[in-house]
Amino acid sequence: MLGTEQLYEKQDVQLVCRDKDCSIYHVGNDTGDGTITAYSVFEGVALQYNDFHIKSTPAREQSSSNVLEIQHCREGRIEWEVENGAYLYLASGDLMIDNMERKNQNCSLPLSHFHGITIVISLDDISLEVRTLFELFNIDLQMISDSFKGEKPFVMRAERSIEHIFSELYQIPKEIRSEYFKEKY
Numbered sequence: 001m002l003g004t005e006q007l008y009e010k011q012d013v014q015l016v017c018r019d020k021d022c023s024i025y026h027v028g029n030d031t032g033d034g035t036i037t038a039y040s041v042f043e044g045v046a047l048q049y050n051d052f053h054i055k056s057t058p059a060r061e062q063s064s065s066n067v068l069e070i071q072h073c074r075e076g077r078i079e080w081e082v083e084n085g086a087y088l089y090l091a092s093g094d095l096m097i098d099n100m101e102r103k104n105q106n107c108s109l110p111l112s113h114f115h116g117i118t119i120v121i122s123l124d125d126i127s128l129e130v131r132t133l134f135e136l137f138n139i140d141l142q143m144i145s146d147s148f149k150g151e152k153p154f155v156m157r158a159e160r161s162i163e164h165i166f167s168e169l170y171q172i173p174k175e176i177r178s179e180y181f182k183e184k185y
Contacts, residue, residue: 022040027057077091
């Protein structure tokens with residue numbers, strides 16, 4: 001599963017089950033537990049539902065700079081040290097875009113509560129068909145990824161426009177998510 005296996009192969013993250021479209025991971029330590037449900041939408045594109053009731057999670061390891069991460073916080077709060085004592089946080093309704101070349105350290109959930117979605121796009125693994133689809137909408141993924149190199153992640157605080165984009169993804173019944181993602185995106 002794109003992104004998840006690379007980023008979460010840690011002692012407190014364990015694969016629970018997997019099929020051709022979905023992997024479910026359990027995250028647990030002495031501060032609580034959580035679940036990551038990761039769907040492979042297309043080659044090079046994954047969507048993860050994150051449901052945590054935990055105080056701290058494993059830090060994200062540094063990845064390729066050719067991987068984009070779009071993270072939305074539906075409920076709760078998550079914060080981590082990104083570099084040189086700089087901290088970043090997401091609260092309910094916030095959105096973050098990052099190219100994942102930084103290692104996130106000291107990941108904490110001060111409310112022991114976080115529910116959100118992460119979209120991971122690997123520019124090195126994305127299929128030609130998907131790349132062409134993005135280009136039809138004048139979306140240059142490489143330019144977006146390059147614009148974050150050496151920069152802090154982009155964070156947009158809660159707005160109705162963000163909520164509108166993500167609201168449908170939270171309401172999709174689990175039984176049809178894989179098929180829905182392929183049709184919708």
